[in-house]
Amino acid sequence: MTASMLDKAAIILDCFIPSGGPYRLSELSERTGLPKPTVHRLAADLIRLGWLERTGPQYRLGAKLFELGSLVPRRRDLRETALPFLQDLFEATRETVHLGVREGMDVVYLERIHGHEALRLPSRIGGSLPLSCTAVGKALLAFSGAELTDELLSRPLPRLTPHSITDPARLRMTLEKIQVSGLAYEEQEAALGVSCIAAPVFAGGTTVAALSVAVPRERFSPAQLAPAVRTAALGLSRAVRGSS
Amino acid sequence: MTASMLDKAAIILDCFIPSGGPYRLSELSERTGLPKPTVHRLAADLIRLGWLERTGPQYRLGAKLFELGSLVPRRRDLRETALPFLQDLFEATRETVHLGVREGMDVVYLERIHGHEALRLPSRIGGSLPLSCTAVGKALLAFSGAELTDELLSRPLPRLTPHSITDPARLRMTLEKIQVSGLAYEEQEAALGVSCIAAPVFAGGTTVAALSVAVPRERFSPAQLAPAVRTAALGLSRAVRGSS
DNA sequence: TCATGTTGTTCCGTTCCACGGAACAAACAT
């Protein structure tokens, strides 16, 4: 089980998850556990391929990866059909809007649109967060079958803020409420000062995604946001059915 | 100069540019020029790494690439600061909006937002088109120095539609007009039935991007779009200066 | 200016695994 050259290249690239930030050769060597000459040689290859870039001593992910990543069908197609509905939702609420799908026990964000005000959030396009800590995640979890919930609860629940739900019983109750109302709420469970409301997107009986609105805690008013989120999720559900 | 395993992996992945569409093993073998057993073995490795996915006989790009691609700093940072301005521009025009940068003699699109109406366009996020055939491209070209224009004109100009500019003299004239007005126009030069207007984004004396509005030919009215595009481009220029 | 640690780079003998032709199996077409 000695790692091949390809594996090592993957290990190097994986270093850049989740920060993406620039690393120097020594840091890469340390973080990957690979000998320095090996990283040096492989990094040169990766640069030649456009998968890495280098300015002085700084290594970064290369533009070619952006190009390839944008073509991944499972991501691109859903994002494309969802975009108009996300626009609608954004215009209706003028708040930060998310589209996410489930990947294992995490939610992966496919899109995130917002206006000028920044709103510090841990969510990034292509990034992932624990299902139990986000509105999108809970919306996905509540409609993905009991087995998934059981498996999730078989391990301790992660915590991103002091408000994250870590009590299994409480999460179960929350999910039941979501199943009844069709809406998931989240209050400062992923980031302090930010609340969130989400709704699931269905296609052919399965839950394929969820979309949400994130709002600064002080001006969070579920009653106003709920209809907009519901409308967008339903519209997207119809559109997804039509395109797949 | 025999290709390493990494090179071959890159060759395989590059097959999926620009269509991204699913390929079968034989097609991959043919398109890459690699022997079938080699593709078979490498594809298995790539699947293990999440860079490819396979359903039955269909190979596709894998989700991991989306994750990595979303982290590429040069792309992500600009897209992030540009998004609010693209939103403004979209709301002002309610038409398809683009953000693009130059890469060699092509324009690469970083973002593309639109409403419900489809509008068949050759532009895709992460995809590239010839500089001379798009409004975004011409806006970039007009403000990237004379040497670049000379080099572009040293080879025959590509043509995407019968309206694409292929006459060097005509392109030069067009670029001069763009330099004066600060706005680039394009009428069915990239796709039939679609017109476009673009403006460059400056940061520290160099042109870092351009943004555009694409409109069905029949309702294209430059006078109405021009101020919105200009405003967005100027706003983004200011924001980019501030963040870099 | 020299001493000292750190980081980046080159060298090269050894090892080991990637390679792909050939043979086989499976799926389709006729």
Add this chain to the structure above:
DNA sequence: ATGTTTGTTCCGTGGAACGGAACAACATGA
């Protein structure tokens, strides 16, 4: 039933990846 294409396995061989060691290019401090 028969040919044809596609997917998969096998395996002996060659060559390329490997990484310790030595070197070079900096940076830091006295």
